[in-house]
Amino acid sequence: MEMKHRRTMRQRYALKHGILKEFLAEFLGTFILVLFGVGSVAQTVLSRNAMGETLTIHIGFSVGLMMAVYVAGGVSGAHVNPAVSLAMVILGKLKFYKFPVYVIAQFLGAFAGAAAVFGLYYDAFMDFTSGILSVTGINATGHIFASYPARSLTILGGLIDQAVGTGMLVLCILAINDGKNIGAPSGMEPLCIGLVIMAIGVSMGLNCGYPLNPARDLGPRLFTAVAGWGWEVFSTSDYWWWVPVAGPMIGGVVGALVYFLFIEMHHKQPEKPHEEEEEDDEEEEEDLEEDSSLKDKYEMITMS
Known part of the structure; x- marks a missing residue:
């Protein structure tokens, strides 16, 4: 009886259009990435490092991305990142008309993930900040949700930082999924991609915390703007907000082209018999x- 009920539910409510399935997959995958990643930052900051440290944050984002790929990979490819989606469009691995759908889903998923973290730790936020949510100062909490630059970092330096980091992310993702290269064992691709994020975090996290993802940064930043931190989240640090949006988009395309030109283009093609x-x-x-x-x-x- 229960099996029959489940079958009826699927027949009635299962989505028929592939693009809608992919939208939901990208939304949920990005939600998971932000929930685990930003949640690890919140736990570290709000506990004043009593229940977390830098390595904890690296693990949170790495495992978060790995789980996001496991959840959404079989449906949408689990881009969970507009920079990755744009790179796939450039390489012809994603149809252009799907690009805006993916991006909207990713931004909404990131926004919802940030809201979930704030709701989960609302009491801790109020205790830590005495009810005053700020971007700067000794009890600043805006950086829990979005990236802000180190004092020594310039705008140009930030663009280069984000372009290089995202370029390496996309390049390694392409290598992991390249069936004509060594590739990763079937089912292990998410783990390998998570390890790439770990490697980037421990080697390129000093400047601005390796956002590498316009949706993961801008979605939560928008949430903080409307949730009490105000529009200072956009104006602070000489209007830094656009750097982790533009930098990853540039870097993703460059990384994809580098892998194609250096590796993929030179794969031996199957012979064509007469x-x-x-x-x-x-x-x-x-x-x-x-x-x-x-x-x-x-x-x-x-x-x-």
Whole structure:
């Protein structure tokens, strides 16, 4: 009876359009990434490092991304990042009309993930800040949700930082999923991608905390703007907010092109055999006299 009920539920409510399924997958995947990642930052900051440290944050984002890929990978590819989606469009691995759908889902998922973290730790936020939510100062909490630059970092330095970090992320993702390269064992791709985030975090996190993802940064930043931190989240640090949006988009495209030009383009292609055709004795004699025209008498077929 229960199995029949489940089957009826699927028949009635299961989505029929693939793009809607992909929208939900990208939304949920990004939600999971932000919930675990930003949640690890919140736990560390609000406990004043009693229940977390820098390594804890690296683990939170790494495992968060890994789980996001496991959840959404089989449906949408689990881009959970507009920079990754744009790179896939450039490489022809994602249809252009799907790009805005993916991006909207990613931003909404990140916004919802930030809201969930704030709701989960609302009492801790109020205790830590005495009810005053601020971006700067000794009890600042805006950086829990979005990235802000180190004092020494310039705008140009931030753009380069984000372009390089995101470029390496996309390049490594392409390598992990490249069936003509070593690749990752089937089912282990999410773990490998999570390890890439860990590597980036422990090597490139000093400047601004490696956001590498316009949705993961801008979505939570928008949430803080409307949840009590105010529009200072956009104006602080010389209007830094656009750097973790533009930098990853540039870096993702560059990383994808570098992998294609250096590796993927040079993979050995399968040979294309000639399809044999029956010919008259007269045609065979003519073929022997004109070897240069042989290819024109055969139809090329591509092996799948």
